[in-house]
Amino acid sequence: MIRRFGEPPEPGRHYHRRPGVYALLPRNGQFLLTCQYDPDPDIQLPGGGIDPGESPLPALHREVHEETGWSISTPQKFGIFRRFVYMPEYDLWAEKLCHIYVARPVQRIAPPREKNHKAIWTDASDAVSQLGNPGDRFFAAQLNRLKWHR
Numbered sequence: 001m002i003r004r005f006g007e008p009p010e011p012g013r014h015y016h017r018r019p020g021v022y023a024l025l026p027r028n029g030q031f032l033l034t035c036q037y038d039p040d041p042d043i044q045l046p047g048g049g050i051d052p053g054e055s056p057l058p059a060l061h062r063e064v065h066e067e068t069g070w071s072i073s074t075p076q077k078f079g080i081f082r083r084f085v086y087m088p089e090y091d092l093w094a095e096k097l098c099h100i101y102v103a104r105p106v107q108r109i110a111p112p113r114e115k116n117h118k119a120i121w122t123d124a125s126d127a128v129s130q131l132g133n134p135g136d137r138f139f140a141a142q143l144n145r146l147k148w149h150r
Contacts, residue, residue, distance in 0.1 A: 005135035022047030
């Protein structure tokens with residue numbers, strides 16, 4: 001069974017299944033995160049949807065680069081969770097299947113290409129309280145407990 005975070009699904013509402021990949025990017029006691037400014041500021045793990053026909057790892061590299069401008073290496077699967085949410089940018093109710101990876105941020109290649117996104121570094125201990133959704137916070141806390149970021 002895949003753990004759910006956030007609100008339960010509303011009875012009678014149709015949700016589109018949306019698989020996605022997201023990265024915990026630790027380095028020197030910090031995490032590389034992204035802040036999405038539209039419609040309101042929201043600090044998130046970099047990542048997003050897996051496009052039709054795309055595999056998870058290429059999607060992870062693409063999404064991290066689009067949202068942070070960084071390249072990554074050695075991604076390792078860390079967990080999975082699901083959320084039932086409304087996605088206003090798609091006018092869509094979705095069951096988001098969030099595959100979480102831990103990867104090493106290698107190099108900043110360019111500014112984020114994704115509109116209204118900014119890459120931010122934050123202390124690993126602060127990331128848990130700054131992240132905008134409970135699933136992201138849970139996995140950041142798990143990684144902190146393992147002291148993987150040191």
